[in-house]
Amino acid sequence: MHMEISRSSSSSPVFHFRVSSPSISVYVLLLLGFSAVLFLFSQRQISEVDDKVLFSETRPAILEEQLWDSSSAHGFHPCVKPTRKYEATHTWDRxxxxxxxxxxxxxxxxxxxxxxxxxxxxxxxxxxxxxxxxxxxxxxxxxxxxxxxxxxxxxxxxxxxxxxxxxxxxxxxxxxxxxxxxxxxxxxxxxxxxxxxxxxxxxxxxxxxxxxxxxxxxxxxxxxxxxxxxxLQFSSPIEELGKKLVERLRSHGRYIALHLRYEKDMLSFTGCTYGLNEVETEELRIMRENTNHWKMKKINSTEQRNEGFCPLTPKEVGIFLQSLGYPSSTWIYMASGEIFGGQTYLEDLRFRFPNLVFKDTIATSEELNKFASHATQSAALDYMISVESDVFVPSYSGNMARAVEGQRRFLGHRTTISPDRKGLVVLFDKIDNGELQEGPKLTELITQMHKFRRGAPRKRYGSLPGMKGRNRLRTEESFYENPFPECICGNKNSVNNI
Missing domain, CATH: 3.40.50.11340 (Rossmann fold)
Known part of the structure; x- marks a missing residue:
């Protein structure tokens, strides 16, 4: 191919191509095609870089708000002072x-x-x-x-x-x-x-x-x-150590308190054996049979799980938190007793969230010695750390979960994420069956499912529909789980909006 340059009256250069053979024309076409591909690739790379810059500048701020924001009190505040009709106490001899x-x-x-x-x-x-x-x-x-x-x-x-x-x-x-x-x-x-x-x-x-x-x-x-x-404040030794442990956790940034009720007594009481082997299942059955005040002896574990009556497993909790968007670097404090199955069942959760810590991780052996044989005092430390956490997540709605949620509501509706266990089981089963994979779709489903389960202000639930007599009282939401409206007040607009 020869290229000749001539000038027109406008003095602009004009390029004349003279094709010398068919093979050369093919070469030109290939060269032009390659140039076009290179141009498009470059534009795509620039676009991707721009997207990454945009993502890094805007997305984390939105994500932070979604994950950690606890400014959902909307003007509500504690109000426990007696009314004007309240009389002073008397000294009674009974x-x-x-x-x-x-x-x-x-x-x-x-x-x-x-x-x-x-x-x-x-x-x-x-x-x-x-x-x-x-x-x-x-x-x-x-x-x-x-x-x-x-x-x-x-x-x-x-x-x-x-x-x-x-x-x-x-x-x-x-x-x-x-x-x-x-x-x-x-x-x-x-x-x-x-x-x-x-x-x-x-x-x-x-x-x-x-x-x-x-x-x-x-x-x-x-x-x-x-x-x-x-x-009802805790004793000085508990208060002092509890505050120290909260400070140590906060030194790493924000943290989640996870009440993982995957403990022997709870699994035995509820009859939940999903994922356990035969030896472990039998161990739980024997415990239930030998505990006199537990009225239910024969329990269908599958039915319990499908109805959402079982604590989430450690693996399920890991999938749940990851799907909500919490990064693997998140610090998670385990406010729990001894996990059934020990480290074996914690491996998947720890793989997803390596910064998984217990009391003995953040406290010295000397600090914990005085509580070693006193599980109730040790539980008080868990309670304090849970109340002060940035996010509290209970895997089961037991006494601890209800009490912590109630106090967090009282203190300003701090973020408490209550897993929809019945809904989650459906998704987890689909994952097990290969019908659903972890990723954007699961994240969307779980996030939407828990949009209104984050501890925002609401009135206490009454009894379940259709319940009559004294049985309806059993199904009412606990006063200590949500002391609104008697102990939490707000302005007229905030009350009318819930």
Missing amino acids: YITVKSNGGLNQMRTGICDMVAVARIMNATLVIPQLDRRSFWQDSSTFADIFDEPYFIQSLQGDVRVVRQLPKELESAPRARKHFTSWASASYYEDLSQRIWKDYQVIHVPKSDSRLANNDLPIDIQKLRCRALYKA
Whole structure:
């Protein structure tokens, strides 16, 4: 090919191509084609670079807000002061003694119920004895877990609280009374008129769920909140170490507190054996058979899981958090007891989130020694760290999950993500069957599924539809899970918008 250059009247260069043979024309076409491809490729690369720059500048800010934002209080704030009709407490010479049952949070809410019951029944409350026969076999006393002097002092205007019965009443006959579950204020008022005629001391062997969730006088509801969120503080050793551990976690940035209820007692109680081998399944069955107060002995594990009654497995939690968009660098604090199956079942979760830590990861052995044989005190540390976390995720809606969620709502509706276990099981099964893969589609499904399950302000749920009689009370949402509206207030617009 020869190229000749000539000039026109405009003095602009004109290129004349003279083709010398067919082979050369082919060569020219190939050269032009290659140039076009190169141009398009370059433009695509520039476009991709621009997209990456745009993504890095805008996307993380949006993602941060979606993942961590807890500014959903919308003007709501705690309001626990008594109304003007509230009268000061009196010094009553009749007493209620209590034996609190269950684990830490079951005892905590039960104690606060007893404070309110003592107020309704015009009685003095003796510092409750704690459960030493529960699954944890903890010998801790009230003063080991709670700040006893502060509890007594802070309730002075509400209920008289004493450490022990007067000596002259230690051997006096006591009315042993199993109070009705979810009872109304009128129940206790009627009981007072009858029982104080014959006795000066009532002993209550169970404290959990002794008061109704709804339809109680507003000042009784506010008293329950003052008792739980103000008076019932943890003891100094627990408070001090708890604050230290929160600070150590915060030194790495934001963190998730994960209450992974994949523990032996919960799996046995619920009969959930998905993913376990035959030996482990039998071990759980034997435990359930040998626990007298667990009424359900034969349980269909598949039905339990399909209805969302099983705790998520560690692997499922990993898929869940990853699909919500949390990066693998996220710090996750495990607010749990001993995980059933140990490290074997934690491997997948740890692979997805390497910064998975426990108490013994962030605390020294010397710091934990004093709590070593006291599971309830150890659980109090988990509770504190969970309440203060940037995001709280419970894998099961037990006493701990409900209590933490309630306090986080009380403190400003901090982000609490409650997994839709029934809906998630459907997605997890599709993954197992090869019908769905982890990726954008799963992320979209899980994110949409939990759009309104992040702890935003809402009124407490009532009983399930179709429930009648006292059974409906069992299905109401716990007062301590969501103390709105009695203990959380807002302006008129904020209330009308929920």
